[in-house]
Amino acid sequence: MYKNVSYWEQNVFIDHIDFAIIGSGIVGLNAALTRKKKYPKEKVVVIERGPLPSGASTKNAGFACFGSISELVSDMEQNGEQAMLDLVKKRWEGLRRLREKVGDQNMDYQEHGGFELFYENTEDFSNYKGYIPFFNQCLADIIGIKTVFTEVADASKFGFNKNIRLIKNTVEGQLHPGKMMQTLLKKARNAGIQIYTGLTIDHVEEVNECVLLKSDLFDLSTQQLLIATNGFTKRLIPNLELQPARNQVIITKPIPGLRLKGCFHYDKGYYYFRNVGDRILLGGARNKSPLEETTDIFGTTAIIQETLMEFMKTTILPKSNIEIDHTWSGILGVGPSKSPIVKKISKRIGLSVRLGGMGVAIGTVVGEEGANLFD
Numbered sequence: 589m590y591k592n593v594s595y596w597e598q599n600v601f602i603d604h605i606d607f608a609i610i611g612s613g614i615v616g617l618n619a620a621l622t623r624k625k626k627y628p629k630e631k632v633v634v635i636e637r638g639p640l641p642s643g644a645s646t647k648n649a650g651f652a653c654f655g656s657i658s659e660l661v662s663d664m665e666q667n668g669e670q671a672m673l674d675l676v677k678k679r680w681e682g683l684r685r686l687r688e689k690v691g692d693q694n695m696d697y698q699e700h701g702g703f704e705l706f707y708e709n710t711e712d713f714s715n716y717k718g719y720i721p722f723f724n725q726c727l728a729d730i731i732g733i734k735t736v737f738t739e740v741a742d743a744s745k746f747g748f749n750k751n752i753r754l755i756k757n758t759v760e761g762q763l764h765p766g767k768m769m770q771t772l773l774k775k776a777r778n779a780g781i782q783i784y785t786g787l788t789i790d791h792v793e794e795v796n797e798c799v800l801l802k803s804d805l806f807d808l809s810t811q812q813l814l815i816a817t818n819g820f821t822k823r824l825i826p827n828l829e830l831q832p833a834r835n836q837v838i839i840t841k842p843i844p845g846l847r848l849k850g851c852f853h854y855d856k857g858y859y860y861f862r863n864v865g866d867r868i869l870l871g872g873a874r875n876k877s878p879l880e881e882t883t884d885i886f887g888t889t890a891i892i893q894e895t896l897m898e899f900m901k902t903t904i905l906p907k908s909n910i911e912i913d914h915t916w917s918g919i920l921g922v923g924p925s926k927s928p929i930v931k932k933i934s935k936r937i938g939l940s941v942r943l944g945g946m947g948v949a950i951g952t953v954v955g956e957e958g959a960n961l962f963d
């Protein structure tokens with residue numbers, strides 16, 4: 589039922605939507621751009637519950653990565669070598685498409701490399717170091733260079749203690765997620781895509797040759813619908829193999845003389861940190877409190893914040909005084925497989941969700957594939 593909507597509003601904004609997308613993250617905006625390019629005359633509408641995009645796309649760490657060695661080994665053990673390689677290919681292709689679409693200068697893209705951190709003399713370090721030749725060989729064709737991974741001779745140049753060892757991914761980059769999303773929003777608006785913010789969809793269903801979208805403000809109908817709500821999707825589609833996973837992030841005040849530069853991964857990707865100019869951003873540690881962090885509600889908790897601070901003081905910047913400037917959280921969509929879900933669930937409703945921890949890399953392609961599910 590329309591709730592105090594004028595004839596004019598109904599006529600222009602609500603009726604006759606050809607293609608609607610729920611969620612204005614990297615996936616939703618890329619889907620909208622793809623659809624509008626294919627069918628320029630269509631009314632393409634993106635619906636977003638927040639005043640800004642309010643999911644992971646504006647709250648992430650800005651790693652332009654496709655997997656550290658320990659993550660790739662874990663992917664291979666879980667799903668086999670070919671599935672691991674297919675995922676790397678998708679992430680690499682996604683990063684290429686993102687850079688082409690947004691432009692490096694519009695999102696402060698910089699390639700300082702990615703580093704996986706280990707303590708020396710651990711079984712983990714000798715085990716993963718042994719995989720360097722294997723991954724260099726099998727990634728050479730995908731990435732287009734012979735040496736993707738190398739061991740760093742001296743980790744103390746970044747300010748780490750002498751007992752830290754690093755394996756470098758030479759082609760990993762970093763970017764500014766806020767600027768990336770601002771550019772995508774501008775592109776969408778310039779293309780004639782309408783973006784309705786502050787509208788939470790509570791229910792979707794296919795009825796009478798269209799899809800009905802219900803919200804507490806008013807209801808809409810569209811010919812076709814793509815759901816791009818990632819970690820929040822179970823609120824709309826409860827029976828999906830997808831779980832929300834909250835990730836907490838902290839960023840320091842500027843640190844004079846900071847030597848750390850690049851993106852760093854630790855503990856199979858559960859901890860991640862990077863420089864943002866002369867600050868350090870650190871996030872993760874959700875494995876410290878897995879039950880509490882299986883939620884789609886934003887928030888921070890003492891246990892994770894203390895764990896992150898401890899890691900910062902003991903491992904990242906052992907000899908410095910650190911002041912935290914800002915903390916926040918974001919919600920991932922994860923599941924039993926690292927592959928995203930891109931499929932139709934009925935004739936007129938499709939999904940592009942479950943991006944996992946590398947949605948910056950795969951978001952562009954997952955959005956494009958979602959739009960292309962429909963004629």
Ligand SMILES: Cc1cc2nc3c(=O)[nH]c(=O)nc-3n(C[C@H](O)[C@H](O)[C@H](O)COP(=O)(O)OP(=O)(O)OC[C@H]3O[C@@H](n4cnc5c(N)ncnc54)[C@H](O)[C@@H]3O)c2cc1C
Binds near residue numbers: 611642652944947
């Ligand atoms: C803290 C953190 C750090 C990360 N770091 C990295 C990284 O460094 N590199 C990387 O590759 N990936 C990273 N990721 C993952 C990456 O950010 C995500 O995979 C990606 O942004 C997902 O994009 P999306 O468009 O699918 O979802 P989102 O960006 O979450 O967008 C979904 C949108 O849907 C909206 N929405 C939800 N429900 C409704 C509803 N019912 N009605 C209307 N609107 C709705 C939300 O408000 C949101 O804006 C990180 C994630 C987090 C949380």
